[in-house]
Amino acid sequence: MRTEFQQIPGSVVAPKGFLASGVFCDIKRLGTGKGSNRGLKRDLALIVSEVPATVAGLFTTNQISAAPVHLCRAVTTRGRAQAIVANSGNANACTGRRGMADARAMAAEVAAFLHLPPAQILVASTGRIGVPLPMANVRLGIRQASALLGNAPEHAAEAAEAIMTSDTHPKVAAVEFNLDGKPVRIGGICKGAGMIHPGLSLTGRRPPAAPHATMLAFLTTDAAAAAPFLRRALSEAVARSFNRITIDGDMSTNDTVLLLANGLADNRPLGGAGPRAARAQSRFQDALNQVCLELARMIVRDGEGVSKCVTVRVTGARTAGDADAAARAVANSALVKTSWCGGDPNWGRIIDALGYSPARIVETQVDIGYAAPGQRSVAWCLRHGQPTRIPFARLCAIVAHREFDLHIRLNLGRASAVLYAADLTEAYVDFNKGDVGNPAARGG
């Protein structure tokens, strides 16, 4: 990232012309949803642009994908949309034809209340798999959310709360910058927590070596942009952010990233030719990258049971695919993750994971080191495959931090990769052991 863009409040309603709301309509069927939502987490979010917007979307590459994902793929292919309706508590996944009809009914309901074409409504769901949506509750929620739309930061915060599942707090970000002398804003909200190892793609084909989250991210901007440019820009931002995080290596059926660009900033539409257009596009890309990376890292920090966030930096790989594969083998190794949980800078498990990764590794070339957050100097514990004389206590002091960097140099080429990873804790196991009293499957 070349520039740090100014952070502003408001997330998805920071850009001009966007409204949001979040309400409780008891989608989990707690049975207590009688009018009042005090003390109960909101579970239905609505984000609306005042004017039709250009849209881009990336979706899970899981072969089992939920009904709302199918619906959104069709809308984003057409390239125009005006609203996003999203619920938590139920993934509407593995729900067959009824699931598809329910997703369409959600879009139709929003369209009817807001007087919009149904084909311009995006739908997203997250929560239990295999249980039909309680459509009476959903319809009530959509009615309430439509009535409560607003453009204050609180409205966006309510939407961010409504998409949370096991997240412990809402995740929001927004930045402001200038294009053609006009102020432009990008905002976003997201949710994560478990089943986090996204492999999002525009096409449904898996990005190379980037396999596996329940994560939803909704981004808005008042920039004017052509649809092809918007798709490319979102792909690039996701490749550097949401597709670079892993909590447990499990990829969800519902992962969705959506970006609406309504053009109300009145800049020259992004996607044109020439050096001036290229500069503007590059500036927009940098800002979008920043918002996506901030949101993605919030997901890792708030992952289920996470006690350590580790930035895995692989350099010197023969190919980009090798760099990625090496980073993922280390970041998804149960033994490496548990050692981090224990504050143990265990390089033996790291080199073991590198060795079984599909990446080309030469034992006598591998360097492994740790660096404290924000520090450039790396404490190397392995050089050319051999342990160094670094005091063990120094390594432990680094790994005792809640966040630190792991540096791996393969010394075989020039390719590199970064992955934002989490440790594996007893709290993760305890959380995910499941509530056997509950017949529905979590996920999505």
Added chain:
Amino acid sequence: MRTEFQQIPGSVVAPKGFLASGVFCDIKRLGTGKGSNRGLKRDLALIVSEVPATVAGLFTTNQISAAPVHLCRAVTTRGRAQAIVANSGNANACTGRRGMADARAMAAEVAAFLHLPPAQILVASTGRIGVPLPMANVRLGIRQASALLGNAPEHAAEAAEAIMTSDTHPKVAAVEFNLDGKPVRIGGICKGAGMIHPGLSLTGRRPPAAPHATMLAFLTTDAAAAAPFLRRALSEAVARSFNRITIDGDMSTNDTVLLLANGLADNRPLGGAGPRAARAQSRFQDALNQVCLELARMIVRDGEGVSKCVTVRVTGARTAGDADAAARAVANSALVKTSWCGGDPNWGRIIDALGYSPARIVETQVDIGYAAPGQRSVAWCLRHGQPTRIPFARLCAIVAHREFDLHIRLNLGRASAVLYAADLTEAYVDFNKGDVGNPAARGG
């Protein structure tokens, strides 16, 4: 397996002409190893054939492989060996040239005491990575072990104890059967516990779609067999046993399976042509398969923190590679494994894992069910991608067992795969969080 062979005592010394011993020589450098080994686990094993034997070996496909693995590859390529020396407490991995010299010195020491050619001594190590072997202790251990060799079941049991690391008990098996009217025996010992997801191969090339154990298994037989036949037979047995188990998805740097066939049973040497030879070979294969599968399943049952052993049975896959990939995605999913730990028959996480596996899956074709141990009737919870009406309590009653079967039908073809998997427990995380007071890396 067509026949169940008769179990006999004695493991590696059950076949004629084999001797074993296991001693304590303080390889972990506990600092208390002054002559007495009372209360301290043995850590050096010796297995010796009275006559030169044909040998076959399969080794880790991890690109980082320990010095003793390099040594054994060379010996098994030549096809003749007479002794195996193995230590626990130190993997002799990532130890550079010194490690290679130490492995050779172990072979030389055994050769000197037993008056054998050094090129016929196999070496194996398991334990910490990156720490040089304490060779003075190892030499003392080899001297003691050589003096204490014997062919009583206790001698084999001591060898089995000596190769244990985090295993809670020694793992031994042996069978007897007839070839050409002559009694033939196959015996074995093994160790496992963590870093268990073997991908063993004869050639160093990974078996197709069978990637990732610290596991050592030493097999002996008094059958006479030609080296090429022995290699094929061991490959087939390992493909159906040690390469079908997974605890944590981590593949070790030291995985080794060795088989010595000394010919003292005086059968017609296995590996010849003709229907009679084929029948004998098939009988030997069945017996070897049985011993390997028994030992492999002992490893899963005794895995670190394991509370459930699950046999994952995938059928109806398009290809064998797909069947294997589908089974591995499910068996290595952190979310699936934690749900088993909680006794939760969570099919949502299973279909999610199938969906992100590289195997071809069609949501509307997938059936998922559970069966209690030894029961043929499957309780199907998902049919054609849709939840069935089976009472949830019935599924929970199955998953409450310590061992049960998971049945997955993809209904896309005729290929199938079986995997012996373990759950993921808080005890696993606690065990592997590591002892930060200990600078050496576990593994290997």
